Amino acid sequence: MKKNTCFHLFIFLFLVVQNSFAQVDVVYNNLVWSDEFETNGAVNSTKWHHQTQLPAGGSWFNGEQQHYTNLITNSFVNTGFLNIKAIKEPYTNQGVTKQYTSARLNSKFAFMYGRVDVRAKIPTNQGTWPAIWLLGKNVNEDGGFFDSQFGTTSWPACGEIDIMEHGITQSQPAGYVQSAIHTPSSFGNTVNHGGTIASNLGNDFHVYSMNWSPFQITFLLDGVAFYTYNPAVKNASTWPFNAEQYLLLNIAMGGVAGTIPSSFTNAAMEIDYVRVYQNTTPDTESPANFTATSGVIGSSSIELLVNATDNSGSVIYNVTYGTTTLSFAGLSGVQKSAVIPGLTPNTNYTFTISATDAAGNAFVNNPVVVNATTAVASQCNGTNNEAQQGSFTVGYNYEFETIGTDVKITFEILDPNLVGVVAILWNQNPFTETQMTNVSGNKFTKTITGQTIGATINYAVKFAYAGGLAVTKYFPYVVGDNCDLGTPTTKFDNDLTFINPAKDFLEIQSEIPIDRIEIYNMTGILALTATEISDKIDISRLPAGIYILNIYSGNERNVRKLIVK
Template sequence: MKNSIHLLYIFLLTVNFHHIHAQVDVVYNDLVWSDEFDTNGAINASNWHHQTQIPAGGNWYNGEQQHYTNQLSNSFVNNGSLNIVAKKESFTDQGVTKQYTSARLNSKFAFLYGRVDIRAKIPVAQGTWPALWTLGKNINEDGGFFDALYGTTNWPACGEIDIMEHGITPSQPTNYVQSALHTPSSYGNTINHGGTIAANLGNDYHVYSMNWSPNQISFLLDGVIFYTYNPAVKNATNWPFNAEQYLLLNIAMGGVAGNIPSGFTQASMEIDYVRVYQNTTIDTDAPTDFVATIGNVTNSSIELLLNANDNSGTVNYNITYSGGTVAVSNTAGVQKSVIISSLTANTNYNFSISASDLAGNNYVSNPIIINATTLQNINCSGTDSEAQQGAFSLGYTYNFETIGTNVKIAFELLDTDKVGVIAYLWKQSPFGETQMTNVSGNTFTQTITNQTAGTTITYAVKFAYAGGLSVTKYFNYVVGDNCALDTYSVSNASDFEFINPVNDFLEISSKNNIDELEIYNITGNLVFKTSVDTNRVDLANLSKGIYVLAIYSENKRILKKIIVN
């Protein structure tokens, strides 16, 4: 590479790094290994190993048709670039003759965490499969550079990171490049992948990057992230990426890359440089400005809002509560929302939260202790036997529960004379029918989403079974209603008298003893309850507004709207 071009590009790359740093979770600054391909001729044997040994069976994986060779015609350095060339030529090696040759290079350098930048121009010819990727140093693969000393683990348990692949996604548009992860939980046709369009692919150089931290792996094209892999809970099946990996550069032919045209002669991948960055300076700076607060609270979840700064660019948060421990990471200076779910309604939870960085430096005032109480269950339930079609011998139970902006509907058929039961949720207007999910026995559920509190929804359930069907009556449910006001028979309002609106004290005249008083706000949540001094109640702490008063006396109840001034 000419020095002037080299220096110009380094300058441009330095400018571009600011853009990269703004996106990744950990910024790696120190160049620890590279090949600039400045010496013409054979590849640098100190950096690269030719992997030529054919796997057992005489063929490479995925139906590929090439021999990988150490011929100078398949891999060489010229004019500042590494050239990997796939050619149409008959070649016999290891007793096997193939009609195509190419090169597969292993780096003799392995690393744990860091950023890889590879500036390359790749072939786009039909049937070619250029790839820039990594494998675990511990892979058991005969012929690989590290196999003899470290090959203890089969693929995909060793982990594979595909930084760039092209030619194996025919369903995607022209100029599409893909990155992917292969692990024991998803390999071969993996679901862990992302891709993007590279402008003028095949004619222009692009920088293909992979940023690998203990928390996530991000893929970038020309400094812009297009895919990040970050499983919430990491284990050996989805995150074997806690051990060293090495680099591979190759072009495969045919197989999953499709048919090779009869007129194919050769295709080249030109690589300007390969660079690996890590952070070699010991980090002694702890996180600062750590803040933890409570966000949205429901009857089954509490949201924690966490934020702290750190020079490394990433903060780890460790959350401990009665339900266990949750560990998450996030970009420093960016608020992280953590939803703690599967909680018990109307229960107070204490959270102990600590912040640290990747080097293990702890925030000076760890931990922060915060607490919150989940809301009461917001649901309506009961038992009925009324049918609008067919008939029920015993009846059914129903339950409508508001969970955030969703309503979970559950019905259980109590009839024991029905077999092969399937349930369908009926929406009254406009009419719709949706098959419900069987939970167990004859209990079925369905969740309807994005509902507005205070609106009325109307649903019934059709139970279909061998020999017929039965449909429940329609139930009206107010989203957000807890139906707490519908559990007692209603008494005569004239038995209880009081002045309305109410100022600081609610004074009630009654013919009978009052066992208990409850006050609900207009969303149906209980805000006050007492069973003592029930004829004179201090309401000075209630906000001004409209409430519902429930008076319980001798298993009777009176409901009365009150206004608090």
Template sequence: MITASSKAQVDVVYTDLVWSDEFETNGAINSTKWHHQTQLPNGGSWFNGEVQHYTNLISNSFVNEGFLTIKAIKEPYTNQGVTKQYTSARLNSKFAFLYGRVDIRAKIPTNQGTWPALWMLGKNVNEIGGFFNAEFGTTNWPACGEIDIMEHGITPSQPAGFIQSALHTPSSFGNTVNHGGTIASNLGNDFHVYSVNWSPFQITFLLDGVAFYTYNPAVKNASTWPFDAEQYLLLNIAMGGVAGNIPSSFTQASMEIDYVRVYQNLQVDTEAPTNFTATVGNVTSSTIELLLNATDNSGNVAYSINYGDQTINTANPSGVEKSVIVPNLMPTTTYNFSISASDVAGNQYSNNPLLLSATTTGVTGCSGTDTEAQQGSFSTGYNYIFETIGNDVKITFELLDTDKVGVVAFLWRQTPFTEYQMTNVSGSTYSYTITNQTIGATISYAVKFAYAGGLSVTKYLTYVVGDNCSLTVNAFELDKFSFQNPVTDFINIHTTVAIDKVEIYTLLGKLVLSSSTPTESIAVKNLAKGVYLLAVYQGDKKSIKKMIVK
């Protein structure tokens, strides 16, 4: 269901119908389009504790009056030497594709213990019984990538009508970490259109043409983005396992599907984009917004943004302004951007690149380093920044431990308790912005770092919205410690007491310079422009002040 409103919510619009099943012929499923996956995995049971047999019986999957029905039935059934008490169907499409849009109009069951799913797997998945396995099955799950367009019945903590979309990747160790959801009205009685829009840049999920979740990792590699190879479709109802207990009164449940449609762009495009504009939008101490727009006959425009040694690639529908937030920048620093526009076919705008320059603002916030944990432990610790931007507070944490893999970060609000998944902005640094805060109000947050084999939770840190502070521990006579600020090539420290050591840190707590030689003049010409923390030691006492390098 490609509408004008849904076009504005995705980055690439796909318009050419390349594969579909409208389910127009009554009886068995179309065997030229679908494969029944019935082979049990090794061990004799399906994954996730599921208790069904998938069959090729017409009682479990059939077409009638324009609809495909997949039916889960309570009945004893023996196959491959194993008897189970429930049957269902799991269909693989015999069509695989790279990038495009999938629309599936379906009515799903909501019975307790059922797990209806519309999803995708990499064509290269090594899974016995799958249609593509014999010829292409070279890659284990989740390295093949999994895109869950719609799942229901496995989120018991969510309200009625909640449907979930998710991505499974090596970076999440296959766990349901990258996911979003929304409420579907009158679920179980009404048909809804479940969609995924998959481009080289991001994956967006939609319900009835309205986008509700986009996956777009800052770093795209084989671990976070195994979505650069062909995938195929799966339709099924699983029983039990993570879907919970099946009531003894259960007899059967059905999923009805009106159509499955896949769109791509087939037009051979030789025309380059026109009317390309690029301007600077909102600027904070750590982000710069770039506003991009161009038109192209193909309906889509790709943008490449280069600054320093960094590149951001994105896309948007033709003629629709694209807002790109460049993250993780240093305060009071000028950044130069080189921005190019092309279409998806690679035709370049005639006057590429456009050049922009913007300077980030100063910081209003607090930062620090700690090792304390309220759950688990930290071998090295973590850095943190609370930064007020207008009426919002951007909270950034960096995990310093290097012995933890598959890390995902969640922000914890203390009162009332709420958990938010944070964005991995780079390396082991995670960020989340809480909006509409009151200047002067006190907030308290912690971060849970989940990783392979466990989790560690920081202590709760209290911050006054709008406060501008620095790390200060056992400060000695601050009036006896001063320096000219900003600094250029050298920092000259004026003090009436002896200095034992001087250290300079980034705002995230990374040590970039240390001097234990008694001196009041320290060379800083090799430091990049920006804001730092200057720590001066006298015995066991330390004082820290902010320092700007120009």
């Protein structure tokens, strides 16, 4: 099959590869290790190790019921395919008898960063758990190939990357395959997982892929990305993926895969090839055509839009502002969006941005400086990644806007490569759920009507998608206000009064000297500013409506709602 690939299949694969490149942050071009399974018989012992030693206690983890063996009946190559076969048969080894045998192969190759492609047809029999995955080379798992020399770290501190698992998500629809990440921050029943539906699973071959860069790990099915792991904070707890990992191929039986039917006899995973790509070609060419600008600006976030070209196919961007430095990667010639969250409203930020490639070659005119000022918090808007259920790898944008006595609520999940996203608006008290309307992409909105100006409402959003869900925190919002609810009461809060609603003139009385005032409309536009403060400030040119009044005294700010008649 592999040896006589026809032209139209070549074109299909070419398009798949091109499409998948557009969905990852770093492109890996050079094949560094593979097995094409071209020799019939036993598995190539120079590339694979049979892991057969039972863990302490005499059973594999998760309640599994199989012995892993090095028998040729459980793992063999036939007509260009590796077969890993689970068989119902009594087998005694290491003084323990089990009723099922299977195989668990460790690659004798370990690597850090790269892309893995595995073309396979997997079993879908009840009770089977086929898996394609990676473990840290430093895992101290007795019987593993690297354990005797490198096994210094317990699971999950070694890190685990599950490219493909099937059979352990019985609640999902038929054809569902899952990818998952296990780290000290989340393991076992991890929240870091995603999944997708594979067509005709069990009968057709599919390409299961994982693209691992220093910045994120992306999972793909047949060249289409469906889940990316990219924790906002990368440390030993969330990101043990800055060290080498090795590949594992196996079929487990029972346990979390469910009851094995009495009628079960055998099941096989057939693997056409296993390929690992990295970038090994010497590179002396620097990135070119580097541009950087600001994009969407909120009260607590600024979007940076960067673009550069490089012969390697990928560009690394380093951003510094204040004492903070962050890095991310993008494809050559493709504009990359990065949202900088957690910023202070109405504040100017200077972003110093440089472009390099993976070999360290730098853009000749580095750095590019971008200045941008966050919006005044005239609406409850910004970027956050806090979750009360599940988790967000990147986060979400949120916005509350008062229109008359209605409040328009808009949320957008920023996590990439999610499939089938829907959004449900949660009202905290009394608890209700309301379907939101999709605006575009993964942005959703809902307008709630008949609200009381000055009342505080509390809403969150549940995002559900293929393979999981995540729920934002509840956001309190004062209807008609700017939602600057976290601002501490200033020292002149109780010593300041003004006539509200106001007409033609704003009359303010304060025992504390006022340096300036700013009045913003409900879309965040500065409508009036005054630095010469008198008892009466002329507001006659302001249309009737609701405004946000910022009153400054030194470093203190008092935020009030102003109604103009």
